[in-house]
Amino acid sequence: MGKTITMGDIAKKLNVSTVTVSKALRDKEGVSEEIRTKIKEAANSMGYRYNGAAKSFKDGSTCNIGIIIAERYIESGTSYYWQLYKKVTDYLMHLDYFAVFEILKLDDEQKATIPKIIYEGKVDGIIILGQVNNDYYRLVKNLSVPIVFMDFYEKDTTQDFIVADNFYSMYLLTNYLIEMGHKDIGFIGNIKATSSIQDRFLGYIKALIENDIDINKCMKWYIKDRKDSGEYTSFELTDTLPTAFVCNCDDIGYELINKLERKNYNVPEDISIVGFDNINNLTDSGVGITTVEVDMKSMAQTAVDVLVKRINNVKIKYGIKQVTGKIVYKNSVKKI
Amino acid sequence: MGKTITMGDIAKKLNVSTVTVSKALRDKEGVSEEIRTKIKEAANSMGYRYNGAAKSFKDGSTCNIGIIIAERYIESGTSYYWQLYKKVTDYLMHLDYFAVFEILKLDDEQKATIPKIIYEGKVDGIIILGQVNNDYYRLVKNLSVPIVFMDFYEKDTTQDFIVADNFYSMYLLTNYLIEMGHKDIGFIGNIKATSSIQDRFLGYIKALIENDIDINKCMKWYIKDRKDSGEYTSFELTDTLPTAFVCNCDDIGYELINKLERKNYNVPEDISIVGFDNINNLTDSGVGITTVEVDMKSMAQTAVDVLVKRINNVKIKYGIKQVTGKIVYKNSVKKI
DNA sequence: CTGAAAGCGCTTACAG
DNA sequence: CTGAAAGCGCTTACAG
Numbered sequence: 001m002g003k004t005i006t007m008g009d010i011a012k013k014l015n016v017s018t019v020t021v022s023k024a025l026r027d028k029e030g031v032s033e034e035i036r037t038k039i040k041e042a043a044n045s046m047g048y049r050y051n052g053a054a055k056s057f058k059d060g061s062t063c064n065i066g067i068i069i070a071e072r073y074i075e076s077g078t079s080y081y082w083q084l085y086k087k088v089t090d091y092l093m094h095l096d097y098f099a100v101f102e103i104l105k106l107d108d109e110q111k112a113t114i115p116k117i118i119y120e121g122k123v124d125g126i127i128i129l130g131q132v133n134n135d136y137y138r139l140v141k142n143l144s145v146p147i148v149f150m151d152f153y154e155k156d157t158t159q160d161f162i163v164a165d166n167f168y169s170m171y172l173l174t175n176y177l178i179e180m181g182h183k184d185i186g187f188i189g190n191i192k193a194t195s196s197i198q199d200r201f202l203g204y205i206k207a208l209i210e211n212d213i214d215i216n217k218c219m220k221w222y223i224k225d226r227k228d229s230g231e232y233t234s235f236e237l238t239d240t241l242p243t244a245f246v247c248n249c250d251d252i253g254y255e256l257i258n259k260l261e262r263k264n265y266n267v268p269e270d271i272s273i274v275g276f277d278n279i280n281n282l283t284d285s286g287v288g289i290t291t292v293e294v295d296m297k298s299m300a301q302t303a304v305d306v307l308v309k310r311i312n313n314v315k316i317k318y319g320i321k322q323v324t325g326k327i328v329y330k331n332s333v334k335k336i
Numbered sequence: 337m338g339k340t341i342t343m344g345d346i347a348k349k350l351n352v353s354t355v356t357v358s359k360a361l362r363d364k365e366g367v368s369e370e371i372r373t374k375i376k377e378a379a380n381s382m383g384y385r386y387n388g389a390a391k392s393f394k395d396g397s398t399c400n401i402g403i404i405i406a407e408r409y410i411e412s413g414t415s416y417y418w419q420l421y422k423k424v425t426d427y428l429m430h431l432d433y434f435a436v437f438e439i440l441k442l443d444d445e446q447k448a449t450i451p452k453i454i455y456e457g458k459v460d461g462i463i464i465l466g467q468v469n470n471d472y473y474r475l476v477k478n479l480s481v482p483i484v485f486m487d488f489y490e491k492d493t494t495q496d497f498i499v500a501d502n503f504y505s506m507y508l509l510t511n512y513l514i515e516m517g518h519k520d521i522g523f524i525g526n527i528k529a530t531s532s533i534q535d536r537f538l539g540y541i542k543a544l545i546e547n548d549i550d551i552n553k554c555m556k557w558y559i560k561d562r563k564d565s566g567e568y569t570s571f572e573l574t575d576t577l578p579t580a581f582v583c584n585c586d587d588i589g590y591e592l593i594n595k596l597e598r599k600n601y602n603v604p605e606d607i608s609i610v611g612f613d614n615i616n617n618l619t620d621s622g623v624g625i626t627t628v629e630v631d632m633k634s635m636a637q638t639a640v641d642v643l644v645k646r647i648n649n650v651k652i653k654y655g656i657k658q659v660t661g662k663i664v665y666k667n668s669v670k671k672i
Numbered sequence: 673c674t675g676a677a678a679g680c681g682c683t684t685a686c687a688g
Numbered sequence: 689c690t691g692a693a694a695g696c697g698c699t700t701a702c703a704g
Contacts (some may be wrong), residue, residue, distance in 0.1 A: 004396060006681055017691040022683065032689060049480045052457030054396055054681035056389035060340065063456075064436070074422055082418045086410055089437050098458055099398070101425050101435045120399075120704050121388030122434055146384045257622060284594060284620050342697055353675040358699065368673060390697040394680050 005048045005172045014042055023049070027029060064096050064137040065281055065307065066123035068140075070104045072230070073130045080277060081129055084150065088127060089301035096309060097124075104132065112139040113179050125307045131194050144255060146310030150301045152195050158318050160310070162303040164294040165275075165322040166196050170203030173274045173292060173327055178211050181336040182272060185213070186221025188235070189248030192228040199274060204246045218242070225252045237263070241271060242294045243336060250275035253332075255291045261285065268291075269333035288330030340514060341384045347382055350378055361386070369451060401433050401643065402459035404451060404476075405532060406440045408566065409466045417465055420486065423636035424463060425477030431644060433460075448475040461643045462514030467530050467566075479563065481630040484639045488531045492513045494654050496646070500630040501534050502612075503547070509610045509628060509663055514547050517672040518580040518608060521549070522557025527582030528564040533584045536612060540582045554578070561588045577607060581584070586611035589625045589668075597621065604670035614664050624666030629635040 006019040014021075016035065021032045024039035025048075032041075042048075056062045067321060087097040102117050112135040117123050122272045125145050131152035132140075140147055141159055153161035175187055187204055189197045209217050219240045226232045237259055247253035252277035257267045265271050267287050278293035302321050309316050341472035343357040352355075352371065359367045359386075360375035367375075378384075392398045403424060409417045425435040448471040454460050461481050468476075476483055477495055489497035512520055525533045525539055536596050544551050557578045562568045572596055584587035589611035593603050601607050603623050612628035638657050646651050 004681090006682075011691095012484070018682080019684090020679095020689085025682090030689065035689085049481055050457035051396075051681055053389050053392035053396075054696095055457075055683075056388070057393040057680085057698085058682050058684085060389075060696070061389075062389055064458075074418070079418070082410070082415070089439055093438070093452060098453065098456070099435055099437045102429070103422065103425055116429060117434065119386065120434070121386035121391075122400075144383055156567065167700055235647065236489065262618070305704090340697090346698075347675095354698080355700090358673085358697095359674090362699090366673065371673085379677055387697055389681095391699075392701085393696085394681085394698050396680070 002315050004047050004051075005043075007048075010039060010042050010046060013046070014038060016234070026296060057077040061311075062066075062122060062124050063097055063279050064100045064117075064123040064303075065092055066100050066102055066115065066117040066126040067127055068102045068104050068117075068130060069125060069129045070109060071106060074103070074329040080279075082150075084097040084129060084251060084296050084300060087296050088129075088150075088304060091301050091304045093306065097123055097304075099306070104136070108134045112136050114139065114143070118143055118145065125301055125311045127307060133197075146307055148307045148310070150299065150303050153320050154195075160318055161305075161320045162248055162299055163196070163305070163320060163322055164292075164299065165324045166199035167203040167206075168322075169292040169325050169327070170200040170204050170246065170276065172203075172205045173276075173290070175208035175211075176241070176290075176327070177246070177274060177333060178207060178213070179271060180272065180333055182210075183213050183240075184221070184242035184244070185218055186223065186238070186245045187218070188223045188245055188252050190224045190226045190228060190230075193226055193230045200246075201247050218328050221245070225255075241265070244274070246334070247273060247289075248274045250277045250281065250289050250291050252280045253291070254281055254283060257283050257285075257289075257332075268332050272336075287332050289332045290330045291328050292325045293328050294325045295323050341379075341382050343384075343389070346378050346382060346384060349382070350374060354415040367628060374545075391454045395497070397647075398460050399433055400436045400459040401428055401640075402436050402453040402462040402548070403437055403463060404438045404440050404453075404467060406445060406468055407442060410439070414519070415576035419466060420632050420636060423632050424465075424486075424640060427633075427640045431640065433640075440472070441551060441635075445469055445472045445502065448472050450479075451659075452474065454479055456663045461647045463639055467532075476499060483644055484643045486635065486639050488585065489656050490531075496639075496642050496654055497656045498635055498642065499532070499656060499658055500628075500635065501660045502535035503539040503542075503661070504581065504658075505628040505661050506536040506612065507540075509547070509612075510540045510543035511547075511627075512663070513548070513580050513582070513608060513610060513669060514543060516608065516669055517547050518578075519547075519664075520557070521554055522559065522574070522578040522581045523554070523584070524559045524561050524581055524588055526560045526562045526564060526566075529562055529566045536582075536584050557581070561591075578602070580608040580610070580669070583609060583625075585616045586617065586625050588626050588628075590617055590619060591613050593619050593621075593623055593625075604668050608669040608672075610669060625645075625668045626649050626666045627664050628661045629664050630661045631659050638665045 011018045011021045024036040092099050098241045114191050126147045128149050148160045152161045191201045193197045223235050225235050274291040275291040282288050347354045347357045360372040367671045388618050396523050404504040426434050462483045464485050484496045486498045527534045527537045561571050611625040618624050
């Protein structure tokens with residue numbers, strides 16, 4: 001291949017300065033339209049290619065944001081995280097940043113290996129999508145670039161966490177069940193697995209407490225759907241059943257309906273169900289789960305806005321930002 | 337923030353040369369272990385951050401690959417393209433490249449706007465994932481960086497296309513149906529929507545021809561599941577039904593089973609079904625569709641390998657590369 | 673093993 | 689509107 005064409009080459013050919021070429025090509029002011037046109041034409045015909053690295057080098061910023069997602073969150077075809085990832089990327093581009101993607105391997109997480117995008121100095125900041133283990137968390141939070149954590153948080157007031165308002169949303173949703181006459185309400189999830197599940201659980205408990213419902217009784221219907229490590233396991237129904245279940249997510253909710261229907265319980269006639277996430281499934285029997293829809297767009301924008309401010313050294317408070325979701329009513333709850 | 341620490345700063349502090357610092361930090365030979373250690377420690381304590389842009393600038397390559405996916409392919413939570421994207425990224429990182437993601441908006445596709453990653457000179461090459469419209473295709477294929485197209489092709493022998501072996505796989509799968517005694521076999525898909533669907537259709541037709549099955553008869557059971565533009569539409573069953581359906585993809589296959597079950601036809605007892613993609617669903621009635629699993633990993637690696645060769649000016653032949661999939665037998669076909 | 677020198681292609685700040 | 693000069697932080701190729 002021939003040698004690379006630079007702005008200097010165009011300048012020489014047209015007998016103008018490199019500065020003028022730069023202004024013309026990058027649509028900056030300070031060039032007459034006539035010369036600008038001539039320069040753009042020359043650039044085209046000479047096969048000029050803009051060198052982004054030179055610019056990044058010059059002004060000391062890559063305009064790249066790294067997005068790190070642990071592999072386990074994106075192994076299945078369906079994943080909430082892909083949608084979040086997409087919305088983050090969308091908004092980044094809107095602000096003239098680029099998304100550089102890194103998949104965090106289990107091994108690198110456990111050994112707390114420094115991310116390649118950092119080691120290679122590829123990005124101005126990082127967004128970590130989804131909870132990571134403690135060692136890895138400690139590694140990345142001490143990195144030399146700003147970082148924002150999404151969809152989980154730690155007890156650390158000097159970092160930025162963007163999460164859905166799990167606690168409050170599930171509190172509202174459980175209250176709704178109670179208003180519909182339910183008092184025997186189980187919970188499905190593993191409250192040690194993630195901060196999100198735990199907070200949803202606590203919102204559920206708060207609603208029980210406020211309504212003088214016996215928590216110990218309801219705990220008989222606490223069913224674990226995954227290991228503490230987050231890995232899914234198949235779960236069994238309890239011997240007796242409550243009149244309603246709060247599921248930590250819709251996926252599990254639909255699985256629950258399946259299990260119930262096979263034992264000839266119908267939803268919502270026999271048992272009511274609420275979930276979280278608003279995945280747009282329907283069972284074959286036509287049941288859609290009443291659920292919470294997380295405002296992913298707003299989460300994505302908040303995360304990016306915070307990160308960009310950190311990069312630009314805008315002083316803002318550290319801490320958790322909770323993004324409020326909305327309840328989506330379907331047909332999985334019956335008034336009793 | 338203080339000023340940026342450079343290799344030069346470390347060098348000055350330790351009374352060595354910048355060259356030595358560079359060698360030490362980048363794990364190159366030519367430094368004694370003693371000095372290397374000292375340099376690494378100093379880098380740490382001084383808060384040094386490697387400047388990837390400087391390196392890119394210096395050696396004229398960004399080590400970034402752009403991945404472009406049209407927004408319409410990733411709007412739903414579930415998408416084949418996310419998995420392909422993930423595998424491409426995985427392999428890129430394995431080769432020390434980074435993935436820069438760009439979502440192609442419908443508007444930019446229709447107006448054939450130059451990709452931002454190109455305009456900003458961010459990448460050494462591009463992979464386009466999924467079929468794009470003709471104007472956009474013509475734009476990008478004339479860009480100044482190497483480009484590889486995945487999951488579709490055009491009649492253009494001077495470009496690189498990596499596709500699944502749609503034709504041959506569907507030919508095999510249809511033959512299997514015929515071996516199981518089926519002669520009345522319908523097809524669901526829109527053969528004008530994408531090259532993949534069209535080729536699957538042609539593989540199906542080939543099997544019919546070879547087995548002297550009346551094509552015109554089978555065409556009575558050709559059902560369109562989407563518009564020519566690719567947008568999904570809901571479809572109706574034909575008045576009479578064949579004994580088997582070839583579905584252009586599993587998603588549609590599961591939708592078909594749903595429709596059939598609501599009309600009290602059972603799969604595979606009354607009607608057999610085959611699909612494509614091997615999405616790991618099961619109907620509530622416990623049916624899994626016999627299908628083709630595309631070797632996504634191999635597709636991803638092939639695409640990346642070709643692109644990297646183009647970037648390095650390795651002379652290889654242009655054209656289509658078809659990656660063979662495998663048939664996955666489940667329980668949606670009955671011998672009749 | 674160690675290092676002096678040159679250069680990658682842009683942009684900024686300033687002068688005319 | 690136009691442009692001369694300086695400099696961003698590395699790495700390569702070579703000499704000692």
